[in-house]
Amino acid sequence: MKPAQFEYDDPQTLDEALELLARHGDDCKVLAGGQSLVPLMNFRLARPGRLIDINGVASLSHITSESGRLVIGAMTRHVELERSTEVARQSPLLTEAIGWVGHSQIRSRGTIGGSVAHADPAAELPAALAALDATFHMRSKQGARVLGWKQFFVSEFTTALAPDELVTAVQVPDQDPSTGTAFVEYARRHGDFALGGAAVTIKLGRDGRCENATIALLSAGPAPVRAEAAEKQLRGARIDESSIHAASVEAVKGLHPTTDLHGSTEYRVGLLQTMTERALTKAAERARSMTG
Amino acid sequence: MNRKISVEINGQVVDGLVEPRLLLADFIRDNASLTGTHLGCEHGVCGACTVQLDGRPVRSCLLFAVQANGRRIATVEGMAPSATTLHPLQQAFHESHALQCGFCTPGILMTMEAFLREEPDPTPERIRSALAGNLCRCTGYQNIITAVRLAADRLQQTRA
Ligand SMILES: Cc1cc2nc3c(=O)[nH]c(=O)nc-3n(C[C@H](O)[C@H](O)[C@H](O)COP(=O)(O)OP(=O)(O)OC[C@H]3O[C@@H](n4cnc5c(N)ncnc54)[C@H](O)[C@@H]3O)c2cc1C
Ligand code: FES
Ligand code: FES
Numbered sequence: 001m002k003p004a005q006f007e008y009d010d011p012q013t014l015d016e017a018l019e020l021l022a023r024h025g026d027d028c029k030v031l032a033g034g035q036s037l038v039p040l041m042n043f044r045l046a047r048p049g050r051l052i053d054i055n056g057v058a059s060l061s062h063i064t065s066e067s068g069r070l071v072i073g074a075m076t077r078h079v080e081l082e083r084s085t086e087v088a089r090q091s092p093l094l095t096e097a098i099g100w101v102g103h104s105q106i107r108s109r110g111t112i113g114g115s116v117a118h119a120d121p122a123a124e125l126p127a128a129l130a131a132l133d134a135t136f137h138m139r140s141k142q143g144a145r146v147l148g149w150k151q152f153f154v155s156e157f158t159t160a161l162a163p164d165e166l167v168t169a170v171q172v173p174d175q176d177p178s179t180g181t182a183f184v185e186y187a188r189r190h191g192d193f194a195l196g197g198a199a200v201t202i203k204l205g206r207d208g209r210c211e212n213a214t215i216a217l218l219s220a221g222p223a224p225v226r227a228e229a230a231e232k233q234l235r236g237a238r239i240d241e242s243s244i245h246a247a248s249v250e251a252v253k254g255l256h257p258t259t260d261l262h263g264s265t266e267y268r269v270g271l272l273q274t275m276t277e278r279a280l281t282k283a284a285e286r287a288r289s290m291t292g
Numbered sequence: 293m294n295r296k297i298s299v300e301i302n303g304q305v306v307d308g309l310v311e312p313r314l315l316l317a318d319f320i321r322d323n324a325s326l327t328g329t330h331l332g333c334e335h336g337v338c339g340a341c342t343v344q345l346d347g348r349p350v351r352s353c354l355l356f357a358v359q360a361n362g363r364r365i366a367t368v369e370g371m372a373p374s375a376t377t378l379h380p381l382q383q384a385f386h387e388s389h390a391l392q393c394g395f396c397t398p399g400i401l402m403t404m405e406a407f408l409r410e411e412p413d414p415t416p417e418r419i420r421s422a423l424a425g426n427l428c429r430c431t432g433y434q435n436i437i438t439a440v441r442l443a444a445d446r447l448q449q450t451r452a
Contacts, residue, residue: 001334008312038354039335103425108348
């Protein structure tokens with residue numbers, strides 16, 4: 001249970017880090033919080049020849065507000081996200097989601113960049129970011145690019161990141177005042193990865209009807225799943241028990257989460273439906289209290 | 293390539309020439325000879341290896357020793373104010389029978405000491421939730437919760 005040998009670099013600037021990645025690409029791994037990578041290395045499921053430790057790159061660690069968007073640097077630790085008043089005000093869905101991630105000791109070190117790059121289908125942040133239509137900012141020595149969540153998350157533990165590329169930041173549009181959001185999940189013990197969960201947003205119009213809704217599910221497929229048919233069904237609808245129930249039935253149509261020792265496909269589909277229903281109910285209540 | 297590091301552990305600087313792959317937990321146990329930090333699972337799940345890095349609880353099995361270069365580490369050995377007096381949290385564990393084999397105890401103490409600094413007056417529910425990252429196979433947790441609450445009361449009294 002000890003990692004295999006590797007070379008170690010700890011660049012102090014973004015340019016140095018990108019230079020090292022360009023030089024070593026395929027043979028190296030980025031080390032952020034280490035809360036997913038180091039367990040894999042201890043089991044020797046991962047044996048990178050070199051680690052590029054980006055904990056010293058201070059410019060990657062920030063939470064800033066820029067013209068209607070929240071910009072969260074890749075090295076922002078879970079605990080910083082959890083405690084940020086800016087995030088709580090502008091994107092309360094992220095604050096609610098992060099409370100479900102692991103334990104305090106994990107949140108002291110784990111980062112948002114690591115969470116999205118690791119792309120665990122059961123992880124909270126990727127699903128919440130999908131519900132928020134976040135964009136992912138990436139950079140290599142060749143240049144910078146920006147992808148939407150749909151292009152960024154490819155499959156389980158797979159993203160669009162090239163081996164020499166870093167996530168530098170995640171951007172989230174500020175929440176509109178007439179929007180309510182909710183994050184709900186179920187895990188056997190608090191802090192464990194979720195068996196199923198839902199991250200939703202509901203924007204109410206002046207007439208009290210739903211103007212827009214987003215529903216993202218975790219542990220529902222290889223990547224975060226957006227229930228687009230259910231979202232469409234809610235748009236323009238009056239939000240009540242029956243429209244919420246109908247949307248949650250629609251949301252899980254066609255899903256086939258894999259059976260494993262924690263739960264069968266049928267169980268997981270039922271759970272996802274319940275989580276969606278609860279999240280929509282909560283988000284609608286919050287949207288109503290915002291619009292008064 | 294080996295690296296020269298120096299880490300402040302419980303106020304004392306410990307130097308070492310280490311392989312990058314050396315886990316912080318092993319540096320603490322083998323190089324610094326402080327064996328109060330235990331290794332249970334070595335993949336972040338059990339919490340036995342919890343120490344504090346610059347005051348925050350972290351898994352020492354998921355950090356490399358080189359990453360602690362120039363940083364401040366606290367382990368269970370640094371808790372008691374003297375050889376004859378226990379820290380209020382340790383005293384409360386002792387009195388409340390909050391340990392049996394004791395394997396999980398150092399990690400729990402390091403986690404709870406940081407927790408009580410941030411939440412000096414927690415409800416039993418908050419204590420349970422703060423304990424979620426530490427497994428104990430002996431006690432059934434009830435006495436741990438009692439002990440943490442007792443320590444919270446005493447720490448608040450001394451502060452008042
Ligand atoms: C006991 C335990 C429980 C946990 N429970 C949960 C949970 O309930 N929910 C949850 O979501 N997570 C959970 N985690 C995982 C935790 O959230 C991790 O912090 C996170 O998944 C990875 O972030 P990291 O910063 O630690 O990344 P690392 O482990 O350092 O890296 C993970 C991967 O991402 C790559 N990477 C990291 N940063 C970048 C970057 N900026 N650019 C490009 N590539 C990068 C690395 O090369 C590596 O492949 C748990 C972990 C443990 C040990
Ligand atoms: S040994 Fe580190 S968490 Fe189990
Ligand atoms: S006292 Fe034995 S594991 Fe906790």
